[in-house]
Amino acid sequence: MSTQTAAERDMAALLIEALHLEDRDPATVDPAAPLFGEGAGSWGLDSIDALEIALAIQQKYGIELKADNEATKRAFASLRALTDYIAAQRPQAVH
Amino acid sequence: MTLSQSELLPLVAGDDPQAVLWQRGARPVTRAAFVRAAQRFAATLPGDGPLLNLCESRERFALTLAAALLARRTLLLPPSTAPATLREIAETHGVRAAVGERAELAAGLAWLPAPETGDADAAGEFGAVPAIPAAAIAAIPFTSGSTGRPQPHPKTWGTLVRTAQLALARFAPGGGRPSVVATVPPQHMYGLETSVVFALAGGLRTHAGKPFFPADVVAALAEVPAPRLLVTTPVHLRALVAAGLRAPAIERIVSATAPLAPELAAAAERLFGAPVCEIYGCTEAGSLATRRTVDGEIWRLHDGATLTPHEDGAALHGTHLPDAVWLQDRIELLDAGAGRFRLLGRAQDLLKVAGKRMSAADLTQKLLLIPGVEDGVIVPPDTGRERPAALVVAPSLSEAQILAALAERVDPVFLPRPLKRVARLPRNELGKLPQAQLAALLAGAGP
Structure with a gap:
């Protein structure tokens, strides 16, 4: 398993709270694991979870996710990709 | 008016060929361009036999539907794009090709790239709108089926058109033509009726996309002119209300597929300043009744239809339907003349304690x-x-x-x-x- 950054742990905590996955520990989830799909190690999330994640991110960071955007699709690949995407968006959101 | 075997109905409604039918992002597509593109695609459809319509864009989905009608090819609408489901439908119904945007979804069938209206279609002279026999099978939506095997529900063009017109009499009274934005897929009966047949049979300008996140829905709404009709589900509506984004003016919101909590309907009405209506329907009949959720539990049956309640279900008759449809819901008629009724629940859901x-x-x-x-x-x-x-x-x-x-x-x-x-x-x-x-x-x- 890859090592987490502090930002990835924050994002893991946000997802676990938003999706009520309280059986998971934000400190021990694999930041490189896929969020969606049935594969081994995947979080196994579905499209309804994606709506919940978008809402949690909007409320915490003021960033509105859009599905018609390739960057969003890439961002939902893993916790790490999502964390990086939000970090890249945040300076714009502050302006 | 009853369905006649020989009756013809236009492929697209309305007199003005330059009126906008689809809105692909910011780009408008006229009826004339749409008809020309459909005729072009119909003329080049290879092979024979039924086709699967996997198109995600409503414009491309409708072009495929129109081309299949013009070329007299049977069009199958799968309940999902799960490869096992597509293969089962293909094997059972002799399908060899699938039309869609993405080759990887074709599940091993021959892939036909989704058609699109092009610049050339928008130019030049426009002839007559093709007429389609009302009795022609326009599409066969599938439901997952209680046994797990996909179940076919053939729809004639006449039934699709008449059902959509009955629903539109409720959602666009007085012949109004709101722009439609829909969050549901066109392959399911609800999405087919509201986001494809409303456009073709009612002349409603319809956004081609399937917005997903609240910000997508708001962006799609902004791309179409007012008045706007938002077609959605309780799940998407809940996310939209929770996000609390500023949205362009909405004239009406329509929800179906699952019961809408009155509290959520009221919250959406307050937030968007628009009535929130529900459709009661099923794949067998399409839409059959409507209500405004905050007004209470009474449904209003489509005009001209009748319901006959029985102990374990109800029979639906309508001049727009080729045959009576058996509903698995128990109903209580309140006022047969006005078609007002209450749903008492699924027949098999009767609790006996x-x-x-x-x-x-x-x-x-x-x-x-x-x-x-x-x-x-x-x-x-x-x-x-x-x-x-x-x-x-x-x-x-x-x-x-x-x-x-x-x-x-x-x-x-x-x-x-x-x-x-x-x-x-x-x-x-x-x-x-x-x-x-x-x-x-x-x-x-x-x-």
Whole structure:
């Protein structure tokens, strides 16, 4: 398993709270694991979870996710990709 | 007016060939361009036999539908793009090709790239709008089926057009033509009727996309002119209300696929300043009745249709339908002349406890009316359980508080045991609840 950054742990905590996955520990989830799909190690999330994640991110960071955007699709690949995407968006959101 | 075998109906309604039919992002597509592109695609469709329509864009989906009608090719609409489902439908119905945007979804069938209206289609002279026999089978939507095998439901062009016109009489009274933005796929009956046939048979300008996140929905709404009709589901509406984004003016919101909690409908009405209406329908009949959710539980049947209640269901007759449709819901007619009725629930959902009867749907609705209950479902008794159980989403309430509130509304024999609070219900993309997942949640540990 890859090592987490502090930002990835924050994002893991946000997802676990938003999706009520309280059986998971934000400190021990694999930041490189896929969020969606049935594969081994995947979080196994579905499209309804994606709506919940978008809402949690909007409320915490003021960033509105859009599905018609390739960057969003890439961002939902893993916790790490999502964390990086939000970090890249945040300076714009502050302006 | 009854359906006549020889009757012809236009492929697209309306007199003005330059009127906008589709809105692909910011780009408008006229009726004339759409018809020309459909004729072009029909003329170049290779092979023979039925086609699967996997198009995600409503414009491309409708071009494929129109081309299949013009080329007299049977068009199948799968309930999902799961490869096993597509292969099963293909094997059962002799399908060799699938039309869609993405080759990787074609599940091993020959892939035909989705058609699109081009610049050349927009130019030049426009001839007559093609006429389609009302009796032609326009599409065969599939439902997943209770046995797990996809079930076909053939639809004639006449039935699709007439049903859409009956629904439009409610949602666009007086012949108004709102712009449609829809969050549902065009392959399902609800999306087919509201976001494809409303456009073709009603002349409604319709956004080609399927916006998903709240920000997508707001952006799509901004791309079409007012007045706007938003076609959605309880799941998407809940996300939209929770996001609280500033949206362009909406004239009306329509929801279907699952019961809409009156509390959510009221919140959406306050936020968007628009009535929130529900469609009661099924794949067999399409839409058959409508209501404004905050006005209460009374449904209004489509004009010209009649319902005959029976002990274990109801028969639906309508001049727009080729045959009577049997509904698996028990209904109570309130005013047969005006077509007003109450749904008493699924016939097989009738709860019988201690000699008393109540429907699971009725009990679910009473549960959803409790302030603080955001979502919930009643799970009928099974072999291991004599009483109904319930799964409830109510972050601010305890199980005891929910049961106390429910006890004020129903006979105590129907109080769910257990009533379990959960973080959320395992709804699929259309808001439906798979029985197996409900059973697993009931069996599992608490939240």
